[in-house]
Amino acid sequence: VTANAAGRLMAAEIAEQPQVWHRLLTEAVDPIGEAAARMADRAPRFVLLAGRGTSDHAALYAKYLIEITHALPAGLVSPSTTTVYGARPDLRDVLYIAVSQSGGSPDLVQSMEVARQQGALTLAVTNNPGSALACAAEIHVDVLAGQERSVAATKSYTAELLALYLLLDRARGGDGRHASSLPEFGTQVLAFDELVRGVAQRYRFAQRLVTTGRGYSYATAREAALKLMETCYLSAQPFSGADLLHGPLAAVDPLVPVIVVVPDGAGGRAMMPVLERLAERNADVFGVGSAAALELLAGGITLPTGVPEELSPLLEILPLQQLALHLAIARGEDPDTPRGLQKVTETL
Amino acid sequence: VTANAAGRLMAAEIAEQPQVWHRLLTEAVDPIGEAAARMADRAPRFVLLAGRGTSDHAALYAKYLIEITHALPAGLVSPSTTTVYGARPDLRDVLYIAVSQSGGSPDLVQSMEVARQQGALTLAVTNNPGSALACAAEIHVDVLAGQERSVAATKSYTAELLALYLLLDRARGGDGRHASSLPEFGTQVLAFDELVRGVAQRYRFAQRLVTTGRGYSYATAREAALKLMETCYLSAQPFSGADLLHGPLAAVDPLVPVIVVVPDGAGGRAMMPVLERLAERNADVFGVGSAAALELLAGGITLPTGVPEELSPLLEILPLQQLALHLAIARGEDPDTPRGLQKVTETL
Numbered sequence: 001v002t003a004n005a006a007g008r009l010m011a012a013e014i015a016e017q018p019q020v021w022h023r024l025l026t027e028a029v030d031p032i033g034e035a036a037a038r039m040a041d042r043a044p045r046f047v048l049l050a051g052r053g054t055s056d057h058a059a060l061y062a063k064y065l066i067e068i069t070h071a072l073p074a075g076l077v078s079p080s081t082t083t084v085y086g087a088r089p090d091l092r093d094v095l096y097i098a099v100s101q102s103g104g105s106p107d108l109v110q111s112m113e114v115a116r117q118q119g120a121l122t123l124a125v126t127n128n129p130g131s132a133l134a135c136a137a138e139i140h141v142d143v144l145a146g147q148e149r150s151v152a153a154t155k156s157y158t159a160e161l162l163a164l165y166l167l168l169d170r171a172r173g174g175d176g177r178h179a180s181s182l183p184e185f186g187t188q189v190l191a192f193d194e195l196v197r198g199v200a201q202r203y204r205f206a207q208r209l210v211t212t213g214r215g216y217s218y219a220t221a222r223e224a225a226l227k228l229m230e231t232c233y234l235s236a237q238p239f240s241g242a243d244l245l246h247g248p249l250a251a252v253d254p255l256v257p258v259i260v261v262v263p264d265g266a267g268g269r270a271m272m273p274v275l276e277r278l279a280e281r282n283a284d285v286f287g288v289g290s291a292a293a294l295e296l297l298a299g300g301i302t303l304p305t306g307v308p309e310e311l312s313p314l315l316e317i318l319p320l321q322q323l324a325l326h327l328a329i330a331r332g333e334d335p336d337t338p339r340g341l342q343k344v345t346e347t348l
Numbered sequence: 349v350t351a352n353a354a355g356r357l358m359a360a361e362i363a364e365q366p367q368v369w370h371r372l373l374t375e376a377v378d379p380i381g382e383a384a385a386r387m388a389d390r391a392p393r394f395v396l397l398a399g400r401g402t403s404d405h406a407a408l409y410a411k412y413l414i415e416i417t418h419a420l421p422a423g424l425v426s427p428s429t430t431t432v433y434g435a436r437p438d439l440r441d442v443l444y445i446a447v448s449q450s451g452g453s454p455d456l457v458q459s460m461e462v463a464r465q466q467g468a469l470t471l472a473v474t475n476n477p478g479s480a481l482a483c484a485a486e487i488h489v490d491v492l493a494g495q496e497r498s499v500a501a502t503k504s505y506t507a508e509l510l511a512l513y514l515l516l517d518r519a520r521g522g523d524g525r526h527a528s529s530l531p532e533f534g535t536q537v538l539a540f541d542e543l544v545r546g547v548a549q550r551y552r553f554a555q556r557l558v559t560t561g562r563g564y565s566y567a568t569a570r571e572a573a574l575k576l577m578e579t580c581y582l583s584a585q586p587f588s589g590a591d592l593l594h595g596p597l598a599a600v601d602p603l604v605p606v607i608v609v610v611p612d613g614a615g616g617r618a619m620m621p622v623l624e625r626l627a628e629r630n631a632d633v634f635g636v637g638s639a640a641a642l643e644l645l646a647g648g649i650t651l652p653t654g655v656p657e658e659l660s661p662l663l664e665i666l667p668l669q670q671l672a673l674h675l676a677i678a679r680g681e682d683p684d685t686p687r688g689l690q691k692v693t694e695t696l
Binding site: 045046048052053056063064067068071072073074075076078079080081084085087088089090091092093094107207208214215218226229230231233234235237240242243246248250251253256266267270338339 | 393394396400401404411412415416419420421422423424426427428429432433435436437438439440441442455555556562563566574577578579581582583585588590591594596598599601604614615618686687
């Protein structure tokens with residue numbers, strides 16, 4: 001690979017993820033512990049989460065964690081209610097979490113400022129401690145991903161997932177120990193790179209693609225679809241497994257490839273009826289998940305065993321980032337500089 | 349049109365909408381008033397909304413109404429956290445609203461039962477007062493749409509929107525007067541049917557399509573995309589205007605038609621930067637919205653003036669329902685019986 005080869009930044013940042021996770025697991029213990037203590041102190045009763053693009057998917061992951069492991073109701077914020085319509089909601093007892101790689105999106109900053117004025121405890125999760133978003137929040141968690149140069153976010157996504165996991169785990173008294181083997185597991189999964197390169201050839205001429213998962217893995221389905229759209233310019237649609245059966249399944253036929261995320265655990269098991277319906281429609285299905293689930297499919301990437309389901313999304317996305325990279329290159333595109341996009345998107 | 353013509357049920361139910369709205373505006377005043385009084389009595393501090401498919405889009409509309417006009421934080425429920433992962437969140441001070449045409453989806457019923465056990469005030473909005481969901485809720489609002497026979501939901505969608513609007517308007521002391529002219533406006537908009545039939549011909553061979561809107565109209569973009577997917581089997585992707593600029597814009601080129609929803613009001617105005625970016629990419633853009641916004645576009649359907657923005661979604665969706673109907677017929681499909689779908693989808 002030469003210095004100017006297409007996708008070299010994205011490839012390097014994908015490969016860097018186990019190191020980023022190791023850094024978070026070692027260097028962020030104290031700051032995340034302090035942030036978690038301040039969160040727990042305030043005993044929030046509702047949680048709101050805000051993010052755009054890739055970071056919205058990290059927020060979605062955290063929503064599941066909060067609902068399931070913290071037994072708190074949570075919602076994803078529509079920043080426009082504040083920035084476009086001027087809403088000033090009563091946010092006492094609310095924890096407001098904004099997630100952003102750059103910390104620079106003006107609508108997120110403004111929404112957070114309003115949330116703080118309205119009584120919420122505000123927490124920013126970013127890759128830039130000097131950013132406007134980090135400064136606007138009472139608490140900041142740095143995801144320590146290092147500078148991200150590829151326009152398609154990869155390492156900052158999984159760093160956001162892990163920082164949110166560690167924060168929420170600590171806030172309920174955990175010590176993050178279940179995450180300690182993640183860097184090793186990540187290295188194992190990244191070793192499927194050659195296999196994924198071959199898989200990319202099969203999608204060379206696909207114009208539409210569907211991704212699907214349930215529970216924690218729904219975030220993976222959404223993020224994989226966004227990566228494929230950003231870098232390969234195909235129409236990739238993510239659905240929760242349940243939503244897919246409510247209408248969009250009609251648009252799936254053997255010419256629309258489907259990528260399913262089926263990890264060990266309750267969310268993966270809940271995908272079984274979806275796999276059955278897809279088989280009835282003779283859909284072309286590729287899986288990322290447990291060995292047991294993949295036995296039902298023609299092809300896929302098997303994830304290591306022994307990973308708690310709530311941490312699987314960090315591993316599930318790796319081969320799908322690689323797929324976006326290799327498919328873009330196979331189509332003659334440079335995924336480091338997608339047409340029509342900048343690294344920091346400013347929306348109001 | 350013969351009795352067995354393709355799409356006759358869907359066409360009849362689209363046309364029926366102004367009558368359905370008139371029925372709701374006259375016959376539902378007392379029951380909706382009682383429901384609103386019980387809601388207001390409990391003074392909820394947080395609102396959760398649940399729905400699947402089309403009803404999820406009605407829930408999304410209500411989320412914007414609640415955040416903007418009630419100044420309350422709100423979130424869309426992921427039923428799987430309860431039904432798949434067994435979460436039992438603390439829902440005191442929470443208003444839990446489930447929306448469903450049939451009232452029969454088992455996961456919504458179970459989520460609502462759990463929400464009630466966990467302390468939420470539960471409210472069901474359905475088209476079937478005898479349904480399991482209606483019975484599981486403390487409060488039921490009947491949308492009075494009459495039996496819906498087409499698999500693609502149309503009249504039940506706008507009936508849900510109007511019932512939710514009236515309920516939330518009453519709960520903050522309104523008398524629903526802004527909605528009184530809706531049946532008349534609806535009849536005016538439905539008269540564009542011939543024009544829409546012509547527009548459908550332009551999309552005859554489209555395989556991908558993007559819909560976009562902001563604020564209240566984001567619900568319209570989502571529902572339009574679902575209708576097109578269900579009946580025409582194309583890949584229709586909805587994005588909020590802001591999210592479109594964060595990545596997916598890369599996948600828009602002159603071969604991917606875009607439908608924009610740009611009503612009078614703050615949400616429509618906030619779409620102007622999106623229209624500019626689409627023009628830069630030479631996208632093929634069709635609009636539904638205000639005369640002023642449509643002047644910037646090559647084609648579109650102009651909505652009547654004088655409709656408050658929060659009621660526009662009822663009118664915006666009408667030509668897009670007609671588009672789904674006519675495009676399906678132009679492609680040789682029967683939108684009344686989409687392949688692979690049933691009227692009531694059972695997910696757990």
